[in-house]
Amino acid sequence: MNIDRLREIIPLNEPDYCEECHKENLRGWTNSNRLETKLLKLGKIESLKNKGYEAYKKGEENRFSSEATAALSYYPYNGSSVYQCISCKGVILIYLETGGHAARYQARWISSRVSLKP
Structure with a gap:
C-alpha cells in the first residue's frame, strides 16, 4: 500500500477511543x-525507497513517540503491514520486531493527525 492509498483510508473524524482495538x-x-x-x-x-533499518531523523524527534512522523521508507514503517479495525475504521500499522530477547509484534495507530512522509 502506497502513501496515497494510506491517506485515502485514514478516517478524518474518528473517535480517539475504541473498545475493539484500543x-x-x-x-x-x-x-x-x-x-x-x-x-x-x-x-x-x-515505500518509495526502502531505507532498510535506517530510522527517519527529523531534528530531535523520538521515532517511538506519539508525535513521530510516519516516514514509510524508513524503519520500522517500511516493514509494516496495514490493518484496519472493523469497528472504528482506525488504521493501525504492525511490524515484527526481531531485536532484543524475543520477536514480538509492534503496533501504531495512524490517525489523521499523524504526519506522513514517503
Whole structure:
C-alpha cells in the first residue's frame, strides 16, 4: 500500500477511543497484544525507497513517540503491514520486531493527525 492509498483510508473524524482495538494505547509504537490476529489486514507498506533499518531523523524527534512522523521508507514503517479495525475504521500499522530477547509484534495507530512522509 502506497502513501496515497494510506491517506485515502485514514478516517478524518474518528473517535480517539475504541473498545475493539484500543487504539488509544497505540499512539506510539508499542506491543500489539495480538491485534494482528483480530484486525482486517489490508496489505503491506510500499515505500518509495526502502531505507532498510535506517530510522527517519527529523531534528530531535523520538521515532517511538506519539508525535513521530510516519516516514514509510524508513524503519520500522517500511516493514509494516496495514490493518484496519472493523469497528472504528482506525488504521493501525504492525511490524515484527526481531531485536532484543524475543520477536514480538509492534503496533501504531495512524490517525489523521499523524504526519506522513514517503
